[in-house]
Amino acid sequence: MGKRDLRTFAKAKHLWASLAATALGVASMFEASQASAATALAAAAQSPAVMANLSISVPLTTHAVIPTGQTAWILSLSTTGTHGVVTKSNTTNIVYSPGAYYASLLKGSSAVDKFSYCLTDTAGASSCSSVSVTIFGAATASGPVTPPVTTPPATTTSYTCVRNWYVAQNGSDKAAGTASTVPWQTLQHANDSGLLRAGDCVNVAPGTYPIVNTTYLTQGGNANSPTGYVVYRSTTPKGAKIEAAAQNMYNLVVVDGNYMIIDGFEIDGKNEGLSSAPLTMGHGLVGGGHHFQALNNLVHDCGGAGVATIYMDWYWIIGNTTYNNARFNGYQASGISIYEPRAVTYTATSADTTATYHIIVQNNLSYENDERYVPGDHTDGNGIIMDDFRNTQSGLAAYPYKSLVQGNTTYGNGARGVHLFFTDNVTVDSNVAYNNNLDTLIIGSWRGELSNAFGSNNTWTNNKAAATSVPTDWRSYNTAVLDGHSGASNVNVVWTNNANIDTRTGGKSYQIDDPTRAAAFPANNPLGKAL
Secondary structure: OOOOOOHHHOOOOHHHHHHHOOOOHHHHHHOHHHOOOOOOOEOOOEOOEEEOOOOEEEEOOOOOEOOOOOOEEEEEEEOOOOOOEEEEOOOOEEEEEOOHHHOOOEOOOEEEEEEEEEEEEOOOOEEEEEEEEEEEOOEEOOEEOOOHHHOOOOOOOOOOOOEEEEEOOOOOOOOOOOOOOOOEOOHHHHHHOOOOOOOEEEEEOOEEEEEOOOEEEOOOOOOOOOOOOEEEEEOOOOOEEEEEOOOOEOOOEEEOOOOEEEEOOEEEOOOOOOOOOOOEOOOOEEEOOOOEEEEOOEEEOOOOOOEEEEOOOOEEEEOOEEEOOOOOOOOOOOOEEEEOOOOOOOOOOHHHHOOOOOEEEEOOEEEOOOOOOOOOOEOOOOOEEEEOOOOOOOOOOOOOOOEEEEOOEEEOOOOOOEEEEOOOOEEEEOOEEEOOOOOOOEOOOOEEEEEEEOOOOOEEEOOEEEEOOOOOOHHHHEEEEEEEOOOOOOOOOEEEOOEEEEOOOOOOOEEEOOHHHHHHHHHHOOEOOOO
């Protein structure tokens, strides 16, 4: 299937769940929910989790049993004895905010708040259940704090513009595009003009650029040098906003050309507040060529991944913010996803031959990406995933080069913070990961904030990871560190100076299958603190 569809992004990662799942008694908690569907309306108990200084949207019909042919909606809410604020946002969703009552809840502490609700359907039936919200503290002893990760990543550039072209909201694709006074109107026309060459920058003025079809950028540069790329850049950081404007779109922007840079855009899938019928099912920004750089972008509310790459080499994903992605796509999407890279043919420059790392994921902020509206059991919704560099699913040769994941912050994601899956030769350094693995539909015991699942020759250094385990469901397996294998052992995996903690117990938090590494871990990695 061609790259333009990119449904080949689908992967058999349900293997992870089957390998990591256990036969422990916890599994029995889920047997009732797996029973065959009943013929009567049945509301379901819910157990979301949220930081005390944030809020969360809870779809009350998602896990309900709704008879075939019927539509269900919220009939009533009962908040007697509830300390937080429950607000009905639409006919099926509520928003829960811990509010002032939990503002003084300290980091490392948690509390549970409850309310009940009733559903009704078009046949006039009704059913009631409850919601138990776990609230994680966000305050220090001196008072409440704002999460440190809300500061956007520092901007970065790696190019020089030789020629400049211009796009503006009020432009025309019949214009010359050679000056800000005669701009083009669309990025697609800039690409299709046939005028772009290495060293060109397409300067996009602030404004909203609605698209009803995927934008495909195919005309790239010719060399890994400051003047060898074709660059699309927002003249004001995050000022140029590309947004979905039609129902049932898949991807928003697909970069199929080589030597291309996308710098400083906001890309909005327009799924905010939706629990069904999303505008976009696909990914926000996709790198389909080699030497692709995504710099300083804000990508959010896309049905699939925020930033994704597939089947090539030389990716720099630097200084981006991704949030509220992956919620509708059934093909294992995450905030930032690098999937099955492979060696490619190109004419190398000195920048290529002297580089230590081909793939760099650096200084990104990735939060609240999850698979909450994907039917069935879940596998992904990671902050960052380096996915199948061994190419086990395509059957091609394993990716042979080194990669770097450095200086990123991930929190509040449904799955892991930083996840290496069937991936080797990666240095993971100075990242912060906390309060991830919130999704209780990920049925398995491998739930690390920092996750080395089937990976060798990987080095984990100077990271900070704070997990919060919840004894009543699959989150009881949440750990700061996971180093797991099945079959052949992970070899040459180094864990050094990684601060780690379970904020519920206050102790160190790791699950390492290799006995030697497990024995050495406590001495080489300090107890961390709540983040």
